Amino acid sequence: MNEIVQAEAVSEVFYGACPHDCPDTCSMLFEVKGGELLSVRGNPDHPMTRGGLCVKLKDYEKRHYHPDRVLYPMKRVGPKGSKQFARITWDEALDEIVSRWTAIIDQYGPQAIAPYSYLGNQGLVHGLNGGDAFFNRMGATVTERTFCGEGSCTAWLLTVGPTAGLDPESYIHSKYIVIWACNSVSTNLHHWAIVKDAQKKGAKVVVIDAYASRTAKAADWHIAPKPGTDGALAMALINSIIAQGLVDQDYVDNHTIGFADLKERAAPRTPEWAESITGVPAADIRRLAHEMATAQPVGIRMGVALERHFGGGQTIRAVTCIPALTGAWRHVGGGVTQFPVWEHPYKFDVMCRPDLIPEGTRVVSNLQIGRALTGELKLDPPIMSMMCWNSNPVTQAPETDKIVAGLMREDLFMVSAEHFISDTAAYADILLPAAMGAEMEDMILSWGHLYLTYNTKCAEAPGEAIPNNEIFRRLAARFGFEEENFKWSDAECLEHYVDWASPACAGIDLAYMRAHGFARLKVGTPDDRAPHREGNFPTDTGKCMLKIEGATNFVAPPFRQMYEGFQPGEPLDPLPDYVGARESHANDPELAKRYPLNIVSPKSHYFLNSCYANMADKQKGQGEQFVMISPTDAESRGIVDGDRVQVANARGAFKGVARVTDDVTHGIVVATLGYWRQLNEGTVNSISSAAFTDMGHAPSFSDNLVEVSRAN
Numbered sequence: 001m002n003e004i005v006q007a008e009a010v011s012e013v014f015y016g017a018c019p020h021d022c023p024d025t026c027s028m029l030f031e032v033k034g035g036e037l038l039s040v041r042g043n044p045d046h047p048m049t050r051g052g053l054c055v056k057l058k059d060y061e062k063r064h065y066h067p068d069r070v071l072y073p074m075k076r077v078g079p080k081g082s083k084q085f086a087r088i089t090w091d092e093a094l095d096e097i098v099s100r101w102t103a104i105i106d107q108y109g110p111q112a113i114a115p116y117s118y119l120g121n122q123g124l125v126h127g128l129n130g131g132d133a134f135f136n137r138m139g140a141t142v143t144e145r146t147f148c149g150e151g152s153c154t155a156w157l158l159t160v161g162p163t164a165g166l167d168p169e170s171y172i173h174s175k176y177i178v179i180w181a182c183n184s185v186s187t188n189l190h191h192w193a194i195v196k197d198a199q200k201k202g203a204k205v206v207v208i209d210a211y212a213s214r215t216a217k218a219a220d221w222h223i224a225p226k227p228g229t230d231g232a233l234a235m236a237l238i239n240s241i242i243a244q245g246l247v248d249q250d251y252v253d254n255h256t257i258g259f260a261d262l263k264e265r266a267a268p269r270t271p272e273w274a275e276s277i278t279g280v281p282a283a284d285i286r287r288l289a290h291e292m293a294t295a296q297p298v299g300i301r302m303g304v305a306l307e308r309h310f311g312g313g314q315t316i317r318a319v320t321c322i323p324a325l326t327g328a329w330r331h332v333g334g335g336v337t338q339f340p341v342w343e344h345p346y347k348f349d350v351m352c353r354p355d356l357i358p359e360g361t362r363v364v365s366n367l368q369i370g371r372a373l374t375g376e377l378k379l380d381p382p383i384m385s386m387m388c389w390n391s392n393p394v395t396q397a398p399e400t401d402k403i404v405a406g407l408m409r410e411d412l413f414m415v416s417a418e419h420f421i422s423d424t425a426a427y428a429d430i431l432l433p434a435a436m437g438a439e440m441e442d443m444i445l446s447w448g449h450l451y452l453t454y455n456t457k458c459a460e461a462p463g464e465a466i467p468n469n470e471i472f473r474r475l476a477a478r479f480g481f482e483e484e485n486f487k488w489s490d491a492e493c494l495e496h497y498v499d500w501a502s503p504a505c506a507g508i509d510l511a512y513m514r515a516h517g518f519a520r521l522k523v524g525t526p527d528d529r530a531p532h533r534e535g536n537f538p539t540d541t542g543k544c545m546l547k548i549e550g551a552t553n554f555v556a557p558p559f560r561q562m563y564e565g566f567q568p569g570e571p572l573d574p575l576p577d578y579v580g581a582r583e584s585h586a587n588d589p590e591l592a593k594r595y596p597l598n599i600v601s602p603k604s605h606y607f608l609n610s611c612y613a614n615m616a617d618k619q620k621g622q623g624e625q626f627v628m629i630s631p632t633d634a635e636s637r638g639i640v641d642g643d644r645v646q647v648a649n650a651r652g653a654f655k656g657v658a659r660v661t662d663d664v665t666h667g668i669v670v671a672t673l674g675y676w677r678q679l680n681e682g683t684v685n686s687i688s689s690a691a692f693t694d695m696g697h698a699p700s701f702s703d704n705l706v707e708v709s710r711a712n
C-alpha cells in the first residue's frame with residue numbers, strides 16, 4: 001500500500017539557491033519527490049539566472065547522491081592522510097572533540113585552537129555564521145579570511161566607500177564594456193549573458209587579461225598586459241585621458257578629491273612608459289583611453305585577479321578612479337563594479353559575534369596556515385587543533401607543502417566537516433558529515449548582484465549528515481555556551497541576520513522570501529540606477545577619493561568577520577600608482593634566472609574552486625591538469641604539445657600536460673586551479689606564495705615565478 005502511494009507521489013518544486021562561492025548566486029528550482037532531490041533548474045523568473053545554470057551545477061542532484069559522499073561521523077584509524085576512517089556515532093564524535101579541546105584549552109589556552117573556514121558554503125546560516133560565533137565565544141585564534149577580494153575591498157572602500165557601484169544588470173545599457181582580469185565566461189556566466197546582449201545591441205567589449213581566456217577570445221578587443229602590470233596600464237590610461245583633454249572637469253571639480261595631485265603623479269606615467277612595462281603598445285593604450293572616455297556609458301567589471309600581485313591594491317585604486325575622471329558615473333550603465341555586496345543589508349556582527357572575541361586575541365591569516373601549523377610563524381601557544389569546514393586549504397591555499405607538513409603533525413588534533421574526503425579532510429582525526437544544498441534552510445550571500453536569495457530545506461540529508469549550524473549548535477550546547485544565538489533555529493537565525501527594517505528591504509521579509517525565492521533589493525532598478533550621477537559616494541567626504549591623506553592599510557569586513565572592523569595597519573601612499581610584482585625579472589633578477597616564467601592560476605571552467613574536481617563527468621569536461629606554454633618557451637625547453645611537464649620553484653612542484661599554444665605569450669604559463677592533490681602530482685598551489693599583497697592581506701597568486709621542464 002505504502003509502496004503504491006509512494007509510486008504515485010508526484011514531485012514538488014521548491015525554491016533553491018546555489019550555495020557556492022560564485023558571483024552569480026543563482027536562484028534555482030529543486031524538484032523533489034519523497035524527500036529526494038530529483039533534478040535542479042535555473043529559476044526562469046530571476047533576472048540574472050534567467051533559467052540557466054552553469055555546467056558545474058546543472059546536475060547538482062548527482063553531487064547530493066554521489067557515492068563518495070561522507071555520510072557518517074568517522075574517526076581516523078590509519079596514519080594521518082591515509083584516508084582510513086571507521087564509522088562512529090555523533091555522540092562519540094562530539095564527545096571526542098569536546099574532550100580533546102578541553103584538554104588543549106586546559107594546557108595551552110583556547111588560542112591553541114584555530115577555526116578554518118571560507119565561502120565553500122555562502123549561506124548566511126551555514127556558511128558565515130555558526131562556527132565564527134562559536135569559536136569567538138571559545139576564545140580561539142581568529143583566522144582571517146583573506147582568500148579572495150580583500151585587497152580589492154580595501155582599495156574600493158578607500159576610493160569610493162561601501163557602494164555597490166555599477167549594477168551588473170545595468171551593463172545592458174553600456175556602450176563600452178571593459179572586463180578587467182575576469183574570465184566571465186567561466187566565472188560570472190550570468191553577467192556574461194548580459195554583456196553579450198549589450199554587445200548584440202552594439203556595445204564594444206574589451207577584455208584585459210594576461211592570456212587569451214575564453215572570455216578574451218569572445219571579446220571585440222583583447223588587451224594582454226603581462227601579469228601584475230595592470231597598475232602601469234591604469235596609470236597610463238589616467239595619463240592619457242588627461243593628456244587628450246578628455247577629463248569631465250565638471251564631474252571632477254564637484255565630486256572628487258585630489259585631482260591636481262593625481263594629475264601630477266600620472267604625468268610621467270605615459271603610454272610609452274607603460275608599454276615598456278606591460279608590453280601593450282602605447283598606441284593601443286591611447287586608443288583605449290580615448291574610447292573609455294568618449295564611448296559613454298562605459299562600464300568596467302574588475303575581476304579578483306587584478307589584486308593578485310604585490311601592487312594589486314594600488315592597481316584597483318587606479319582603475320576605480322577612471323570613471324570619476326571620465327564622468328562615466330553620470331550614466332546608467334557607466335561606472336565600475338567590484339562587489340555589489342556592499343549594499344546588501346546583512347548583519348555580520350549578529351552572525352559572527354565579533355563582540356565575543358576576548359580582547360587581545362591573535363589573528364592568523366588563512367593564507368598563512370601552513371606557516372602557522374609548521375611553526376614558521378612563531379605562535380605562542382602553538383596551534384594544537386584546527387577545525388575546517390567550508391574550505392579546502394590543501395588544494396586552495398598557497399604553500400601547500402607546508403600545510404600538509406603541518407597537518408601531518410602527530411600532536412595536531414584535526415576536525416573536518418565535509419561532503420567529501422577532500423585533500424584537507426584526508427588529514428582529519430574526526431570527520432563529520434555535512435548536509436548539502438537542498439538539505440538545509442538558508443539565504444545565500446551574494447557578492448555579484450543585488451538580489452536576496454532563499455534556499456528551501458526540501459530534501460532529506462543522506463546518512464547522518466547535518467548542516468554546519470547544527471554541528472555548532474550541538475558543540476555550543478556541550479560547551480555550555482548560554483548566548484541565545486547558539487539556540488536559534490535556522491529560521492530564527494535568518495530573522496536576525498538580515499536587516500529587514502532597512503530601506504533596501506522595504507516590502508521584503510522572510511515570508512516573502514519563502515514565497516518568492518528571491519527579491520531585488522530596493523536600491524534602484526537596473527534601468528534607472530546611476531548611484532553616483534551626483535557624486536554621493538559613501539566616503540567620509542561624499543566624494544571619490546583620488547587622493548587620501550593619512551590612508552592606512554586594513555582588512556575589510558566581512559572577511560575579517562567584522563572582528564576588528566577597519567583596524568588600521570601600515571600607512572599607504574596617498575595616491576594610486578604602479579607598484580611592480582615582487583617576483584619579477586625587474587624586481588628580482590636572480591630569482592628570475594632560476595625561475596623565468598610567470599605563472600597564472602585562474603579558475604577551472606568545470607570546477608568550482610576545488611569542488612566538482614572529484615566528479616568524473618566534470619573531470620571529463622575539464623580534462624587533466626594542463627600547463628599552457630608559448631611555442632617559444634616550449635621549444636627552448638624541448639617541450640612538445642602533450643608532454644608531461646613539471647612546474648617548479650623553491651616552494652614546490654606540480655605536474656601536468658603541456659599545451660603548447662599561442663593563447664599565452666612568451667614568459668607566461670597558465671595552469672588552472674581546483675585539481676585535487678590526491679588525484680594529481682601536486683597542484684598549482686604547491687608553487688604559490690603565502691606572501692600578502694600591498695593591501696588587505698590579499699593573496700599573491702599571480703606574483704609567482706616558476707620553471708617548466710619535461711617530466712619523465
Ligand SMILES: Nc1nc2c(c(=O)[nH]1)N[C@H]1C(S)=C(S)[C@@H](COP(=O)(O)OP(=O)(O)OC[C@H]3O[C@@H](n4cnc5c(=O)[nH]c(N)nc54)[C@H](O)[C@@H]3O)O[C@H]1N2
Pocket residue numbers: 021118119120121126147148304389390391392393395396397417418419420422434435436468601602603608609610611673684685688701
Ligand atoms: N592558485 C590559486 N589559488 C586560489 C585561487 C586562485 O585563483 N589561484 N583562488 C582563491 C579564491 S578566489 C578562493 S575564493 C579560494 C577558495 O578556497 P576554498 O573556499 O577553500 O575552496 P573550495 O574548493 O570551494 O572549498 C570549499 C570546501 O567546502 C566544502 N563544503 C561546501 N559546502 C559545505 C557545507 O555546507 N558544509 C561543509 N562542512 N563543507 C562544505 C566543499 O566540499 C569544499 O571541500 O581559493 C583561492 N585559491
Ligand SMILES: Nc1nc2c(c(=O)[nH]1)N[C@H]1C(S)=C(S)[C@@H](COP(=O)(O)OP(=O)(O)OC[C@H]3O[C@@H](n4cnc5c(=O)[nH]c(N)nc54)[C@H](O)[C@@H]3O)O[C@H]1N2
Pocket residue numbers: 021022023148180181182183184186187188208209210211213225226227228229230302303304305306308309600601602603604605606607608609610674702
Ligand atoms: N567555473 C568557475 N567559476 C568560478 C570559480 C571557479 O573555481 N570555477 N570560482 C569563483 C570564485 S571563488 C571567484 S573569486 C571568481 C573569480 O573569477 P575571476 O575574477 O574571473 O578570477 P580568476 O579566474 O582567478 O581570474 C580571471 C582572469 O584574470 C586573469 N589574470 C590573472 N592574473 C592577471 C593579471 O595580473 N592581470 C590581468 N589583466 N589578468 C590576470 C586570468 O588569466 C583569468 O583569465 O570566480 C567564481 N566562479
Ligand code: SF4
Pocket residue numbers: 018019020022023024025026053054055056057189190608
Ligand atoms: S556556480 Fe555560479 S553560475 Fe553555477 S549555478 Fe552556482 S551561482 Fe550559478
Ligand SMILES: [Mo]
Pocket residue numbers: 021147148304
Ligand atoms: Mo574567490
